[in-house]
Amino acid sequence: MCDSVSLAARRVSFNGTGNTPGTGGYRNTAAGYHAAATAAAAAGYGAGSAENEKIEWEQSITPLVNQMVHSDGVNQGRTLLVNKVGNKTNSSLQTSVATGALMNTIGKTGVLNVIPAGAVSSAMSVLGMGDNDTLTLRSKAIGLARYLNADYVLYSVVTGTRDARQMEMQLMSVSSGEIIWSGKGAVLEQ
Numbered sequence: 001m002c003d004s005v006s007l008a009a010r011r012v013s014f015n016g017t018g019n020t021p022g023t024g025g026y027r028n029t030a031a032g033y034h035a036a037a038t039a040a041a042a043a044g045y046g047a048g049s050a051e052n053e054k055i056e057w058e059q060s061i062t063p064l065v066n067q068m069v070h071s072d073g074v075n076q077g078r079t080l081l082v083n084k085v086g087n088k089t090n091s092s093l094q095t096s097v098a099t100g101a102l103m104n105t106i107g108k109t110g111v112l113n114v115i116p117a118g119a120v121s122s123a124m125s126v127l128g129m130g131d132n133d134t135l136t137l138r139s140k141a142i143g144l145a146r147y148l149n150a151d152y153v154l155y156s157v158v159t160g161t162r163d164a165r166q167m168e169m170q171l172m173s174v175s176s177g178e179i180i181w182s183g184k185g186a187v188l189e190q
Contacts, residue, residue, distance in 0.1 A: 055093075056188040057101035064169055064183045065102070068154075069111040073180035074171070078151035080112040081120065081174075083141055086157035089165055093158060098167075102156060115148055123148050138172070145174040152180075158187060 068074065085098040100117075107114045123144060145153045155170045165187035170179050 054189045055098075056190060057098050058105055060167055060185065060187045061098075061102050061105050064167060064185050065105045065109060067183050068169065068171055068181050069106070069109045071171075071181040073173070074111070074152070076111050078112055079115060079149060080106065080152045080154060081115050081141070081145045081148060081150040082106065082154050083156065085167075086155075088157050088159045089161065091162040095158070098156070098158065102154075106154075112152070115150060119148065120144070138177070142172075142174055142177065150174055160187075 082099065082103050085095040085102060087093045087095050103114050103117065106112055127144060127147060129140070129144070141153050141155075151174055153172045153174060155172065157168050158165050159168055160166045166184050167187050168184040169182065171181040172179050
């Protein structure tokens, strides 16, 4: 196990391209979104299935994202770690598709700087976490968020049955551990 001094010594900042060391933090740039989308696809966030092709992830997520970015306690220009979307339904879902759509939708608002999937994956590797770790333990997610200098962590889970799914989201402050926003909405199908 690494101690906090060695972890701090290995901390890397990214300039928004998803994998290039820099000094600018996470910026909302077209190149950053392209790199994040490329990294998300490489991490499996873009893979589809017959089940997921019927789900309108972006339409389902957009109203919730709009509520979140305009809620009290959310400050423009802050950095967000998006946790992988969880599946608590009675059917299988490729939640990586939902996670990719969520990251993309939040990025389009221009309110929060989403940490690219490649940066998250690299940090998880450095911290000894597996790629399939969904960070269900809040303390583990907070540790990763602090390592990445994130201000917020977003948890999302799909619940319900195959015929009536809902997306539930919680936005948590990394510094205080407080849930500063939560919302839920229907998962729409074609």
